[in-house]
Amino acid sequence: SQLTKDTPLSKQFAGEWGFWESFFVPILDDEEHSLDKLASMDALLLETYFQHRKLAVTCHRCPPSCQVLTIPQELVVRRKLEATCTDLDEWADFLNKIGNDLVLQFSCTLSGNIIKDGSECVKAVSKVEGEFEGSRLKKRDLEALRLPVTLSFECDLNVVQEFKPDTLYLQKKFEALGQAYESNLMNGFSALGRLRPDPWNPMSRLAASALSQVLARVGNIRTMMDVGCGDMSWMQYVVHEHPEVTYVGVDIVPYCLAVNFRRFPKMQFIQTDLSNSSGIEVLPQGVDLVIAKEVFNQMILPDAVEALRRVLNTRPRFLLTHIDTACDNRGWEARIGQHLEYTSYDYNKPPFSLPYPVVHIQRISETAAYVLYQVTEPNKGPSKPLVMAQDLQLPELPLDLEEYATIMDGEQTSPEAFGLVGVPGDVVKGPADDLGPKPVRAESE
Secondary structure: OOOOOOOOOOOOEOOEOOOHHHOOOOOOOOOOOOHHHHHHOOHHHHHHHHOOOOOEEEOOOOOOOOOOOOOOOOOEEEEEEEEEEOOHHHHHHHHHHEOOOOEEOOOEEEOOEEEOOOOEEEEEEEOOOEEEEHHHOOHHHHHHOOOOEEEEEEEEEEHHHHOOOOHHHHHHHHHHHHHHHHOOOOOOEOOOOOOOEOOOOHHHHHHHHHHHHHHHHOOOOOEEEEEOOOOOOOHHHHHHHOOOOEEEEEEOOHHHHHHHHHHOOOOEEEEOOOOOOOOOOOOOOOOOEEEEOOOHHHOOHHHHHHHHHHHHHOOOOEEEEEEEOOOOOOOHHHHOOOOOOOOOOOOOOOOOOOOOOEEEEEEOOOOEEEEEEEOOOOOOOOOOOOOOHHHOOOOOOOOOOOOOHHHHHOEEOOHHHOOOOOOOOOOOEEEEEOOEEEEOOOOOO
16 A cells, blocks of 8 residues: 555544554654655564564453353342333233332233333323323323323342243344344444445454454464354455455345355355244354354343353354444433444453453554453463353363464553553543644653
């Protein structure tokens, strides 16, 4: 690529770092390195200059009071739920079971949604009478409303004991995600048409950049599983550039896989709900690399924990995904039953608490980055025999990590000192423009 003084390598694009790096390879610049200086280097200096830089690698040990990929028994969240009532018998049953304080005394069913006892009705919307909430919402007002009525409820939910996905919940998730793809609502699609994906989306380019770095940096990657592959809008180009890698795509939406089978008949695809561990679909075991781009973020926390556990149970060598160090793994409780919202997660924090060595590969923002977990150490002897899906367990982390590729190729550091690569603590910035704030070069001492 041609680099000029106008190439915005150090600027943001729509708040995203690393976007321009995916277009340009910053080997030369006008100040520190030039063709004359490169020409004056001997072979040893050139090898040193172009070699991989060591990356910070750490293991975030699971807190003593927590377990890996385990939701605490005492976790209670405030659940919000909406239900629309159109049936007169259901409406009469609901009015009989709700008290004057607008708290359900007994569980009831509205349009297929089971509302548990103890749920508080906080809002009611009628197409005829309008909206009632707060001090305007009384039981006598509910009794006077004409159907259809949309009700909003809030209640305390013990996640472990009370969150039990039923067939209706799974069916709604399946339909919502399928409709999103067919209606061109998922990110990664172009507004020009349903079958014209947008591989130039910033997150797609950052994912392609991170994956390319991993394939170039980590040796002997021959098998790759892409969970949440979608329509392969950007992955198809990476796979084309690496024909030596055997690719397997996994997604919940049959529509996407039907398109993929027609466009890429020689590739393998599996249709499954990753969060449903009781499914009959079997994922390949022992792949070299698993990439998960935004797939867990489209799930609520219990589903994300189960999906990540199912993926890691297959004992991959590496897991490439992204985290946000500023999040506390909350916010999902407000959208239980909704499947088109995005929640940021940090898999180094409870209840995920992944203990595996992790390296930051590609920066996304000030607090988010693509990271690479090394889940298992390299096999020194004959490959381990495959086990039944129901017998799969999370890989254990050995005491000695010296054989891990990320440890040998990086520099170990403590979790407290571990931050995003290339993001200093105090960044001096110049005036902002349409691409974001301009970093200012540090003055030479």
